[in-house]
Amino acid sequence: MIIDAHSHVHDPVEGHLALLDEAGVDRAVLFATRPHPERATDLESVRHEMSALDRALTGQDTGGDGYRTAWRELEDALAAHPGRFIGFGSVRLDLPEEQIAVAVDRDVVGRGLRGIGELTPPPGQAARLDPVLRAAHDHGGLPVVVHGFAPTTAEDLHTLSTLAARYPTVPLIVSQLGGLNWMTAIELARDTPNMYLELSTAPVVFAVRLAIRELPERTLFGSDAPYGDPVLARTTVERATVPGELRDLVLGGTLGRLLGIV
DSSP states (O other): OOEEEEEEOOSSHHHHHHHHHHHTOOEEEEEOOSOOGGGOOSHHHHHHHHHHHHHHHTTSOOSHHHHHHHHHHHHHHHHHOTTTEEEEEOOOTTSOHHHHHHHIIIIIITTTOSEEEEEOOOTTOGGGGHHHHHHHHHTTOOOEEEOOSTTOOHHHHHHHHHHHHHSTTSOEEEGGGGGGGHHHHHHHHHTOTTEEEEOTTOSSHHHHHHHHHHOTTSEEOOOOBTTSOHHHHHHHHHHHSOTTHHHHIIIIIHHHHHHTOO
16 A cells, blocks of 8 residues: 555545546555645745745744634544545644643544644744644554754754653654754654654655664655655655665655554
8 A cells, every 4th residue: 555644635636536547556645735836836826825834934923714614624534535635733832831732632533534743843942842743642542743944953853853752662763854944853763762853855866765774664755745746755755765665665655554444
């Protein structure tokens, strides 16, 4: 089974399904999203959508109508295509610790979602994930996905490694291979047994090849669609591997085991 470990709700969802079909991807982890760059038709509209992304990544937009709309879009996509999408649910990191535990219980576990994410702590504030990881641990080790590209910093990656070691039952997945800090991400994940690296939007193919070599059972194929493309992401993994067990693990076997679906 080929599983895209990182994608966001598309508008319309049929466009996303077409991309998965073209890439030969069986299932995709699906995150809610407020920005929709796939709607953009010119530079001005791209700037509009990316400004929404910037607000989310820097902690300026944590609730309100956009948050509720994103949840509704996620629920609609999961209900329409339950055999294709694997739902993950986000949690507001600005809530008090006890409310975060309630949110995980109600909005993730209570909705039958398979994990938590994609979480986007503001730069320098990755420690905000501590109560989320505690709640994930309390629910039997739910996978937690955290944004890895900018504005996530190298310091944040070190914090995430420390937190992962504190909750060893929780698979902590750093997305986008840690962005420009990919060497730091590989080193930290190598030394933290429950830390995984998702490979989308890697800056160079060499980074993907090295990550897989260092972490053969803890690297995950992902596209970050609509920002990335499933065909290109899968091709990158296939260029970095040879046919066989290792490639199969990266393309879905490892994630399938984590989620209990293979």
